Amino acid sequence: MKEEIKNYLRLDERFPHILCPGCGIGTIANILIRTFNELNLDKNNICLVSGIGCSSRIPGYIDCDTFHTLHGRAIPCAIGVKLARPYLKVIIIGGDGDILAIGLSHFIHAARRNIDLTVIIVNNYNYGMTGGQVSPTTPKGKFTYTTPYGNLEEEFNIYEISKSAGAIFFARSTTYHVTHLKKVLKKALTKKGFSVVEILSQCPTLYGRLNRLGDAVKMLEEFKNRTIDISLIKEPGEIPSDKIIIGILLDREREEYCEKYERLRKAINEKRD
Amino acid sequence: MKKFLKEEPQIYFSNDNKKIIKVIKYFCKGCGICIHFCPKKVLDWDKDFKVFAKNPNDCIACYLCELMCPDFAIFVEKEK
Amino acid sequence: MRQLLSGNEATAIGAIKAGIRFFAGYPITPSTEIAEYMARELPKIGGVFIQMEDEIASINAVIGASASGMKAMTATSGPGFSLMQEGIGYACMAEIPCLIVNVQRGGPATGLPTKPSQSDVMQTRWGTHGDHPIVVFYPYNVLESFYLTVKAINTAYFLRVPVILLTDEIIAHMREAVELPEEVEIYQPKRKKKSPEEFLYYSEETIYDSEVAYFGEGYRIHISGLTHREDGFPTNKPEVIKRKLDRLKRKIEDNKEKLWDLEYQDIGAEVCLISYGISARTALEAKYIFEKEEKRALGYIRLKTIWPFPDKPLRALLKSAKKVIVVEMNQGQLINEIERAISPEIEIIGVQRYDGEIITPEEILAVI
Ligand SMILES: Cc1ncc(C[n+]2csc(CCOP(=O)(O)OP(=O)(O)O)c2C)c(N)n1
Ligand code: SF4
Ligand code: SF4
Ligand code: SF4
Numbered sequence: 014m015k016e017e018i019k020n021y022l023r024l025d026e027r028f029p030h031i032l033c034p035g036c037g038i039g040t041i042a043n044i045l046i047r048t049f050n051e052l053n054l055d056k057n058n059i060c061l062v063s064g065i066g067c068s069s070r071i072p073g074y075i076d077c078d079t080f081h082t083l084h085g086r087a088i089p090c091a092i093g094v095k096l097a098r099p100y101l102k103v104i105i106i107g108g109d110g111d112i113l114a115i116g117l118s119h120f121i122h123a124a125r126r127n128i129d130l131t132v133i134i135v136n137n138y139n140y141g142m143t144g145g146q147v148s149p150t151t152p153k154g155k156f157t158y159t160t161p162y163g164n165l166e167e168e169f170n171i172y173e174i175s176k177s178a179g180a181i182f183f184a185r186s187t188t189y190h191v192t193h194l195k196k197v198l199k200k201a202l203t204k205k206g207f208s209v210v211e212i213l214s215q216c217p218t219l220y221g222r223l224n225r226l227g228d229a230v231k232m233l234e235e236f237k238n239r240t241i242d243i244s245l246i247k248e249p250g251e252i253p254s255d256k257i258i259i260g261i262l263l264d265r266e267r268e269e270y271c272e273k274y275e276r277l278r279k280a281i282n283e284k285r286d
Numbered sequence: 287m288k289k290f291l292k293e294e295p296q297i298y299f300s301n302d303n304k305k306i307i308k309v310i311k312y313f314c315k316g317c318g319i320c321i322h323f324c325p326k327k328v329l330d331w332d333k334d335f336k337v338f339a340k341n342p343n344d345c346i347a348c349y350l351c352e353l354m355c356p357d358f359a360i361f362v363e364k365e366k
Numbered sequence: 367m368r369q370l371l372s373g374n375e376a377t378a379i380g381a382i383k384a385g386i387r388f389f390a391g392y393p394i395t396p397s398t399e400i401a402e403y404m405a406r407e408l409p410k411i412g413g414v415f416i417q418m419e420d421e422i423a424s425i426n427a428v429i430g431a432s433a434s435g436m437k438a439m440t441a442t443s444g445p446g447f448s449l450m451q452e453g454i455g456y457a458c459m460a461e462i463p464c465l466i467v468n469v470q471r472g473g474p475a476t477g478l479p480t481k482p483s484q485s486d487v488m489q490t491r492w493g494t495h496g497d498h499p500i501v502v503f504y505p506y507n508v509l510e511s512f513y514l515t516v517k518a519i520n521t522a523y524f525l526r527v528p529v530i531l532l533t534d535e536i537i538a539h540m541r542e543a544v545e546l547p548e549e550v551e552i553y554q555p556k557r558k559k560k561s562p563e564e565f566l567y568y569s570e571e572t573i574y575d576s577e578v579a580y581f582g583e584g585y586r587i588h589i590s591g592l593t594h595r596e597d598g599f600p601t602n603k604p605e606v607i608k609r610k611l612d613r614l615k616r617k618i619e620d621n622k623e624k625l626w627d628l629e630y631q632d633i634g635a636e637v638c639l640i641s642y643g644i645s646a647r648t649a650l651e652a653k654y655i656f657e658k659e660e661k662r663a664l665g666y667i668r669l670k671t672i673w674p675f676p677d678k679p680l681r682a683l684l685k686s687a688k689k690v691i692v693v694e695m696n697q698g699q700l701i702n703e704i705e706r707a708i709s710p711e712i713e714i715i716g717v718q719r720y721d722g723e724i725i726t727p728e729e730i731l732a733v734i
Contacts, residue, residue, distance in 0.1 A: 097438075
């Protein structure tokens with residue numbers, strides 16, 4: 014194994030990791046580590062925070078400070094970490110259920126506050142850990158064990174939520190587009206403020222099987238064929254409706270919360286002196 | 287505390303020794319992602335349904351296999 | 367300097383003196399004054415106050431800050447306390463010290479926001495799922511709100527557990543003139559932590575009274591709410607699971623004697639009143655009236671430590687009692703615990719009220 018990869022892994026007897034064969038979450042962990050390496054991040058200054066779910070198992074394998082919190086509560090826990098130690102690079106990783114169902118209110122409020130956090134949402138279109146139930150990102154009509162007749166509900170558009178809640182950065186990528194993914198993760202991790210990266214990821218064991226999408230390879234082929242990079246779109250009207258846009262969809266600046274709080278502290282103390 | 291596992295990779299060289307493909311068989315779950323997406327069809331399943339380099343000479347060191355592998359099981363090195 | 371303070375203010379002041387620098391909370395009557403005090407004072411001393419989107423977020427932010435080395439607390443009341451339960455369980459399992467103040471009001475549900483109650487006594491013990499003991503202190507005046515807050519924070523760090531300070535609407539809102547010390551004693555762990563190479567967050571050698579590493583100190587720790595091994599990673603091994611749960615129990619079992627805190631008077635009397643918090647004030651009043659009128663002593667015991675339940679000291683104190691009267695503002699919660707603790711020979715009567723009004727001395731005198 015390459016030294017730069019080894020450096021960021023807790024390579025103990027828990028390997029090979031618990032994820033299913035071909036699960037995209039492993040690829041995300043792989044690319045995340047490479048992003049750390051390329052950004053030259055000191056592993057002593059990274060805190061990876063997760064909730065509960067298959068996606069939330071990643072931090073346990075990565076050699077930095079790692080915080081495996083309750084289902085849906087990674088973001089408030091991360092806020093506590095960030096406010097107590099603002100110099101840490103605090104990254105949250107979680108599934109679509111963890112962050113957008115049970116944890117949604119924390120997500121939008123953290124975006125509104127613009128706290129310097131990067132949230133990586135692993136969108137595998139269903140609840141993996143609990144065995145393949147419907148999630149807020151399961152497309153309409155799709156099958157899961159709790160939508161055995163097809164999903165009646167509309168899915169969330171994570172980009173729209175992030176944008177209206179106040180995130181300063183949003184990018185979408187997939188586990189097929191590994192170099193693209195690394196590029197957007199790098200960008201997200203260097204932004205100061207609340208940044209979001211949605212990664213479409215294959216869950217071949219459950220979502221793939223229940224919807225007859227084939228194995229991991231077939232699901233990755235679909236990511237390849239169904240996506241279109243935003244930089245290639247000239248006229249917004251020309252995107253076919255069955256295409257998923259990937260790339261950096263939002264990139265703006267807004268004052269960050271910890272910096273504002275620090276300014277407030279200074280101002281109070283100057284007034285008192 | 288960091289305890290390292292013994293990796294014991296299978297190592298495949300190209301004839302000119304310029305490309306090296308290492309497979310940690312014990313980590314490989316045989317998902318076939320690297321096999322399918324390798325642009326040069328260098329890789330294949332062995333009898334245990336793990337990966338091996340069938341045609342290491344064809345490898346162009348694009349690193350796609352290494353980047354896409356979900357299990358940290360395959361690494362490619364190129365002599366500079 | 368003598369100052370006129372409410373119980374909530376005394377709690378907030380005590381918390382800051384004991385080292386609290388992080389407060390996350392969500393407004394709820396009758397606890398809100400604590401949050402407001404913290405919002406004003408914490409930024410002045412390098413601390414952080416943040417009002418979160420709900421109590422679930424609040425307890426989790428507190429856990430995050432505490433795991434990062436900032437002493438952290440929250441304050442709430444019944445409905446918010448219910449929402450925090452999963453987080454409190456996490457703090458127990460992951461061994462993250464913090465202070466949770468629950469200023470009780472009437473329940474269930476939204477209940478009686480502005481009226482006192484003591485109906486969360488059992489919830490503090492059994493509110494979360496899973497097996498684990500808990501530490502709960504309950505003050506009965508403004509000065510004690512200060513001191514028990516300090517004690518609660520020191521205990522949290524000594525044992526590395528969440529500690530609950532239980533109060534009620536009246537204790538929280540009444541004002542008394544008190545003299546507070548400039549400084550308080552802040553607990554320092556006896557054992558220093560090992561080097562990053564050797565350190566184990568959940569080491570079996572260091573169950574309590576030990577320093578730990580925090581996020582951001584280069585120890586690269588793993589903190590988890592899954593049942594875990596010494597290094598924090600999940601386990602399914604029965605013997606490891608049992609050791610972990612025994613560990614949570616031992617923290618409190620081993621230190622019971624230190625945690626127990628009771629106040630008592632005239633223990634030799636045949637009849638003894640037992641109470642806590644606001645009801646203990648009424649009980650004391652009843653004692654004075656009784657003694658003045660009857661010219662004989664009436665025993666009185668007040669619990670400052672509710673959990674771990676002080677069964678042993680109670681048993682010892684009530685050796686010669688014939689009758690015990692338990693005064694509490696609920697349908698009878700701690701009375702069952704007391705009944706279990708003391709000799710079956712002793713007659714036990716409850717004076718209970720749960721209509722939002724405090725118990726009067728007359729109600730107690732009527733049953734003696
Ligand atoms: C409060 C609570 N409710 C429910 C669960 C059970 N649970 C565990 S993971 C999970 C959802 C996992 O789905 P997702 O967040 O999308 O992550 P994935 O496993 O797909 O990566 C649920 C419902 C829980 N652990 N805690
Ligand atoms: S259940 Fe799905 S998401 Fe979970 S590890 Fe397996 S493939 Fe991945
Ligand atoms: S991608 Fe990795 S795990 Fe999958 S077959 Fe290739 S080497 Fe094995
Ligand atoms: S580096 Fe590229 S060409 Fe070589 S084996 Fe991997 S995918 Fe194939």
